[in-house]
Each structure stands twice: as structure tokens, then as C-alpha cells.
Amino acid sequence: MAGLLVVGDVVTDVVALHHAPVATGTDTAADIVVRPGGSGANTASWAAHLGAPTRFLTRAGYDTGQWHIAELRGCGVEPHVRVDPEHPTAVVIAMVDGSGERSMLTNRGAGGRIGPDDWDDALLDGVAHLHVSGYTLFAEPGLRLFRLAVRAALARGVRISVDPASTGFLREFGPDRFLEETAPAAIVIPNRDEALLLTGEADAEAAASALAGRYGMAAVKLGGSGALLARAGRTVVRVPGTTVHAVDSTGAGDAFAAGFLASLLMDEPPEAALRAGCLAGAEAVTRLGGRPGPQRPAALTPGGG
Numbered sequence: 001m002a003g004l005l006v007v008g009d010v011v012t013d014v015v016a017l018h019h020a021p022v023a024t025g026t027d028t029a030a031d032i033v034v035r036p037g038g039s040g041a042n043t044a045s046w047a048a049h050l051g052a053p054t055r056f057l058t059r060a061g062y063d064t065g066q067w068h069i070a071e072l073r074g075c076g077v078e079p080h081v082r083v084d085p086e087h088p089t090a091v092v093i094a095m096v097d098g099s100g101e102r103s104m105l106t107n108r109g110a111g112g113r114i115g116p117d118d119w120d121d122a123l124l125d126g127v128a129h130l131h132v133s134g135y136t137l138f139a140e141p142g143l144r145l146f147r148l149a150v151r152a153a154l155a156r157g158v159r160i161s162v163d164p165a166s167t168g169f170l171r172e173f174g175p176d177r178f179l180e181e182t183a184p185a186a187i188v189i190p191n192r193d194e195a196l197l198l199t200g201e202a203d204a205e206a207a208a209s210a211l212a213g214r215y216g217m218a219a220v221k222l223g224g225s226g227a228l229l230a231r232a233g234r235t236v237v238r239v240p241g242t243t244v245h246a247v248d249s250t251g252a253g254d255a256f257a258a259g260f261l262a263s264l265l266m267d268e269p270p271e272a273a274l275r276a277g278c279l280a281g282a283e284a285v286t287r288l289g290g291r292p293g294p295q296r297p298a299a300l301t302p303g304g305g
Contacts, residue, residue, distance in 0.1 A: 003053035003126050004261060005158075007149055008040015008133030009111040010058040010068050010081070011090040013290065015250060019098040030095075035291065036071040037092060038111070039165050040133035042251040042290040046258030046280055048076035049292035052265050055080060055127065059118060061089035061110040075292060082118050084110035094250050102249055108139065115141025121152050130158050131261055134165030137181060138173050150184050161187035163257050164194040171197065179214060188214075189257045191221040204228055205236045219260055219274060221253050221281070229274045239274045242282035251290020256281035 018030040044056035055078045060068045065083035072079040090111035096102045114136065124130070130153040136142040153160050162185045164170050170178060175198045182188070188211050190198060195207035195218070204220055205228060211218035212230035220228040226241040259280030263273035284290065 003055060004044075004047050004129050004131060004265060005055045005057065005123055005127045006040050006044040006047070006131045006133070007057045007136055007145070008043070009038040009090055009108075009114075009135045010036070010041040010056075010060050010072075011038035011092050011111065012064050012068075013037030013250065014091065014093045015096060016093065017096045021097075022095060036068055037251065037290045038090065038133075039135055039163065039254050041068070041072060041077075042254035043131065043133070043163070043258045043261075044077045045072065045075035045291045046251075046255040046284070047262045050259060050262040050276075050280065052258075052262035053126075054078065055123060057114075057118060057123060058082075059084055059110045059114040061087050063088040065089060065110075071291070080118075080120075080123060082114075084113060087113060096250065108135075111135070112139040113141055114139075115145050116148050119145055119148050119152075124152055124156055124158055127158055129161065129261060129265060131161045131163070131257065132185075133163055134170065134178070137178065138166075138169040143181065146181070154184060159187070160185040161189060161257075161261065163253070164188070164190045164198065167193050167197055170194060175200075183214070185215055187217045187219065189219045189221070189253075189260065191223070191253055195220045205230075205238075208236050217270065219256075219270075219277065221256050221277075223249070223252070227256065227274050227278050227281075229270055231270065237271050237274065239271075239278050241278060244282045244286050249285050252281045252284045254290060255284035255292075 013035045016030040016032045048054040057080045059082045087110040090109040091107045093105040094102045162182045199207040199210040201207040208218045208220045208228045208230035218230045224241045226239045229237040256277040260273045260277035263276035
């Protein structure tokens with residue numbers, strides 16, 4: 001199988017699971033764990049876990065860089081990580097309530113400084129698909145890296161997908177600007193709120209159709225309700241969600257993207273890939289943190305190199 005290259009963020013996740021509302025000005029009891037995370041890193045880890053040969057390009061900090069590299073390798077990812085000697089790794093404090101819904105405080109740290117100097121065209125050797133986390137675009141160096149990676153991928157005939165990643169950053173960056181910058185991508189993988197923001201539509205199906213008209217294919221994540229698939233000029237397909245006991249929604253959308261892309265790399269039809277994405281997302285919410293359990297697949301390198 002040809003491989004997947006993911007470009008994106010690696011993050012130290014501090015996950016606080018609280019059953020009572022957060023009390024202002026005093027203590028709230030919570031179960032707190034530290035986990036490796038980041039939208040791009042999570043997607044790469046789930047893709048490798050699901051059998052896709054996966055490379056991951058990111059920038060980590062001096063404080064936890066080596067830990068993150070080891071965690072990525074433990075999930076079967078081939079990491080390409082520059083450790084920034086002057087900045088710490090990005091940190092997200094995720095506050096997760098009793099329903100599994102989360103709110104996040106984010107410091108982008110070294111991840112906001114990834115740029116063209118981190119790129120090497122050899123990253124695309126043996127790769128059939130380039131996937132970029134939208135967080136990469138939301139800082140100027142990362143945007144320049146994205147443009148460079150896209151040009152290199154197009155020159156090699158590598159398919160490109162993008163995950164918008166965050167309504168907050170997306171709104172600040174500008175939806176129209178995001179659509180313009182990511183126009184070369186063939187697939188967009190937003191959640192419902194991101195799809196509505198990008199299109200101005202009030203309905204997820206209409207938003208999916210509008211995005212498919214721009215990109216060619218749109219897979220819209222609907223959380224526990226499943227997902228939508230739209231292809232330009234074709235009827236929207238809906239796959240229902242899988243009922244599970246949700247512990248933490250952190251990384252569910254990243255796992256969905258991984259399941260969807262890994263299935264496409266296995267030459268499954270898009271409708272089957274949509275189901276695979278939903279299954280991966282459902283598995284992700286049953287555990288605390290955004291990663292699968294560690295494993296050691298036989299082949300770590302795209303193209304077997």
C-alpha cells in the first residue's frame with residue numbers, strides 16, 4: 001500500500017474529566033491525565049494503528065519533544081519531528097464534562113513555528129496522499145509550509161486533503177481565505193460547525209454539497225450522529241453513528257479522518273471509507289485522550305522504503 005503523509009501539530013494534552021460544572025474561583029474535583037495529542041499527530045497515530053503506512057511532519061518543543069517522538073513511534077508512525085530548542089511543545093488543557101464534551105485552552109508553542117525550513121520533498125517518496133491539519137495554516141510560517149507542500153504534492157500527483165480543525169481559529173483566519181488557500185485539495189474533512197462556517201449554509205447536507213462542489217469530495221463529521229459524504233454532482237450519503245459509551249471526545253474527529261483516509265488508501269469506495277471513519281471515531285471516544293493504544297506494525301515506512 002502506498003503511504004500517507006500527515007502535516008500538523010503535536011500537543012501535550014492535559015485532560016481534566018469533571019462531572020460537576022466548573023466552579024469559578026474555587027476547586028472542582030476532576031480526574032486529570034497528561035496524554036500526547038494534537039490533531040495532526042492523532043490522525044497520524046490512528047492511521048498507522050489502522051494499517052496505513054504513515055509519516056508525520058511536525059515541530060515539538062525542548063521540554064517534551066523526545067517523549068512525543070517515542071509515543072508516535074509506539075503507535076507505528078514514522079515521525080519527522082524538529083525539536084525547537086527555544087520553545088516548549090504546544091499545550092492544550094481540555095476540560096471534559098460528564099457527557100464527553102470538551103472545552104479547550106490552547107498554547108500553540110513550538111507548533112505555531114513550523115514552516116518551510118521543516119519541509120523536504122523526500123517526505124513524499126512512496127506517498128499517495130498528503131493530509132494537512134488546518135492548524136498548520138493559522139500561523140504565517142505554517143501557511144508558507146502548506147503552500148510549499150501542496151506544490152510538491154501536485155507535482156507528483158499526490159492527492160491532498162485538509163481538515164479545517166477549529167471554528168475559532170478558522171473564523172479568525174477567514175473562511176473565504178481558507179477556501180482560497182486550500183483550493184488545490186481534493187478532499188475536505190470538516191465537522192458540522194466548520195462546514196456551516198465555511199459555506200454560510202444552515203444545513204449540514206447543503207454545506208456538504210457546497211464543499212464538494214469546491215473540492216470534489218467532502219466528508220462532514222456529525223459527532224455521535226455519524227457523518228455525511230458528498231461528491232460533486234452526486235447525492236449526499238449519510239452514515240449513522242455507532243452507539244458507544246463516550247468517555248472523552250478528544251481526538252474523535254482526528255480518528256474519523258484517519259479511518260476515512262486509511263480506507264481510501266486501501267482502495268475502498270468513499271462510502272465504505274465514510275463508515276470506516278465513523279467506526280474509528282466511535283472507538284476513539286471510548287478512551288481518555290486522543291490516541292489509540294501503542295502497537296508495533298511490521299512496516300513503518302510509506303512504500304516499504
